[in-house]
Amino acid sequence: xxxxxxxxxxxxxxxxxxxxxxxxxxxxxxxxxxxxxxxxxxxxxxxxxxxxxxxxxxxxxxxxxxxxxxxxxxxxxxxxxxxxxxxxxxxxxxxxxxxxxxxxxxxxxxxxxxxxxxxxxxxxxxxx
Numbered sequence: 001x002x003x004x005x006x007x008x009x010x011x012x013x014x015x016x017x018x019x020x021x022x023x024x025x026x027x028x029x030x031x032x033x034x035x036x037x038x039x040x041x042x043x044x045x046x047x048x049x050x051x052x053x054x055x056x057x058x059x060x061x062x063x064x065x066x067x068x069x070x071x072x073x074x075x076x077x078x079x080x081x082x083x084x085x086x087x088x089x090x091x092x093x094x095x096x097x098x099x100x101x102x103x104x105x106x107x108x109x110x111x112x113x114x115x116x117x118x119x120x121x122x123x124x125x126x127x128x
Contacts, residue, residue, distance in 0.1 A: 004028045005027045005029045007022075007050075008032045008050065009053045010033045015031055017110065018031075018113070019031050030045075033056070038052070038070065042071060043074055047071075047078050050079075053083050054091065055085075065094060065098055068098045069099075079117075081100070083104050083105075084103065085105065085106040
């Protein structure tokens with residue numbers, strides 16, 4: 001499984017922290033701050049894991065769920081993590097319906113996210 005990671009996050013401090021942290025851990029990291037850019041990247045190359053924020057931009061929407069749907073269309077084997085500070089049981093049910101592997105509530109230590117990714121990738125390798 002590829003050690004390529006896509007981070008979709010509109011908060012630049014979080015985006016850059018994730019990018020830097022995972023680059024130092026040996027990942028190739030691409031980033032996007034909006035759904036459309038993420039979907040463009042997804043159509044061009046495979047990713048081992050996609051981390052997407054639930055809410056992108058100033059809206060109170062769920063664009064991150066659209067990113068997850070795009071992942072499932074473009075690359076069904078890619079593992080997905082949805083980050084949110086606005087979780088609810090409805091969001092969690094919809095995330096599961098769309099195929100999210102893990103839903104994490106913000107804030108999370110980078111090391112905790114790394115542990116989740118390592119687990120997802122080792123599980124994916126075991127299925128390959």
